[in-house]
Amino acid sequence: MLIALGIEGSANKIGVGIVREDGHILSNPRHTFITPPGQGFLPRETALHHQEWAVRLVQQALAEAKVGPQDIAVIAFTKGPGMGGPLVSCAVVARMLSQLWRVPIVGVNHCVGHIEMGRVVTGAQDPVVLYVSGGNTQVIAYADRRYRIFGETIDIAVGNCLDRFARVLNLPNDPAPGYNIEQLAKQGKKLIELPYVVKGMDVSFSGILSYIEGAARELINKGEATPADLCFSLQETIFAMLVEITERAMAHVGTNDVLIVGGVGCNVRLQQMMQVMVEERGGKLYATDNRYCIDNGAMIAWPGLLAFKQGQTMELGETTCTQRYRTDEVFVAWRD
Incomplete structure (x- = not known):
C-alpha cells in the first residue's frame, strides 16, 4: 500500500x-x-x-x-x-x-x-465548500476537474480580520488569536451593530475591521460594551455574511451539503450558524476539529x-x- x-x-x-x-x-x-x-x-x-x-x-x-x-x-x-x-x-x-x-x-x-483533507476525514462526497482561514476566504464547488470559486473575500481573509482584532484587545496568540476571540465571545451579551458587507457572491472584511478597531476603545471606555461583547458582535456579523454567500452558492449548484475547512472552520459558533441554514435546506453539514482544520x-x-x-x-x-x-x-x- x-x-x-x-x-x-x-x-x-x-x-x-x-x-x-x-x-x-x-x-x-x-x-x-x-x-x-x-x-x-x-x-x-x-x-x-x-x-x-x-x-x-x-x-x-x-x-x-x-x-x-x-x-x-x-x-x-x-x-x-x-x-x-x-x-x-x-x-x-x-x-x-x-x-x-x-x-x-x-x-x-x-x-x-x-x-481533500476535509473530504477524506468526514466522508463528504460533493458538498459546497466554505474555506475560511487566516489567508483565504472562498466558497467553492467542484465541476469539470476543477474546484471552482463561486465567491471570495475582495480584501482580507476572515481569519486575518479576527487575528487583527485580537491584537487590538491584546489577546494572546497561544494557541491562536482566533480561538481566544471565540472563547471570549461566549461571554458576550450585547450585540453591537457593525457594517455588513456582502457584494453579490463576495464579502469584504476590511471595512468592518476598521470600524470595530476605531470604535472598540471608545465603547469600552464609555462602558457601552465589553471586549466580550465586541468579540461576540464581530463573530455574529462576519459569520452571518459567510452563511449567506454559502447558501447562495448551494442554490446555484443544486446541492444541500456543506463542508467547512480551514483554520477558522474549527470555530464552533460558525459551525452552529451554518448547521441551522443547512438543516433548513434538508442537507448535511460536514466539519472537523482542530486536528484537521488547522x-x-x-x-x-x-x-x-x-x-x-x-x-x-x-x-x-x-x-x-x-x-x-x-x-x-x-x-x-x-x-x-
Whole structure:
C-alpha cells in the first residue's frame, strides 16, 4: 500500500504528515510559531522557526507512523499560496528528502489540501465548500476537474480580520488569536451593530475591521460594551455574511451539503450558524476539529498521494513556490 509524506508550512505552523493510500493518517505532528500578545508573525522569523523544526518533525512523524524512508512512495510539499519565506523553507526540506531517499516529489495547492483533507476525514462526497482561514476566504464547488470559486473575500481573509482584532484587545496568540476571540465571545451579551458587507457572491472584511478597531476603545471606555461583547458582535456579523454567500452558492449548484475547512472552520459558533441554514435546506453539514482544520502535514500528503497515483510528479527544477496560487488553477485529476 502506497504511503506519502507531506510537509506544510505556508504560515506560522509547520506540520509533517504521513498518510496511507486508503486515507488512514499514520502520523501528523506539527509545531506553531507563537509571538507575544498584540503582535503578528513576520515571514523571516516564521521561516527560521520552520527551519529549526522541520527535521525533528520529519523524524517524529516517521517514528509515530512506524515507517522508514524506504516505505515512502512520494513526498508532497505546499507549493502555495502562503508566505514566501516559510513556503520556501519547507520546499527545500522536501527537495532534500526527495534526493536523499530517491523518491518522487509533488507540489500541492494549500487550499486543495484543506478540501481533500476535509473530504477524506468526514466522508463528504460533493458538498459546497466554505474555506475560511487566516489567508483565504472562498466558497467553492467542484465541476469539470476543477474546484471552482463561486465567491471570495475582495480584501482580507476572515481569519486575518479576527487575528487583527485580537491584537487590538491584546489577546494572546497561544494557541491562536482566533480561538481566544471565540472563547471570549461566549461571554458576550450585547450585540453591537457593525457594517455588513456582502457584494453579490463576495464579502469584504476590511471595512468592518476598521470600524470595530476605531470604535472598540471608545465603547469600552464609555462602558457601552465589553471586549466580550465586541468579540461576540464581530463573530455574529462576519459569520452571518459567510452563511449567506454559502447558501447562495448551494442554490446555484443544486446541492444541500456543506463542508467547512480551514483554520477558522474549527470555530464552533460558525459551525452552529451554518448547521441551522443547512438543516433548513434538508442537507448535511460536514466539519472537523482542530486536528484537521488547522494547517497540518497530512492535508498535503493526502492530495499529493492522489496526484501521484494519477501519474503527476515534478522535476526538481519545477518545485518552486507560488505565493498566489489560486484554488481553481489546480487540475483535479483524481476526481471524475
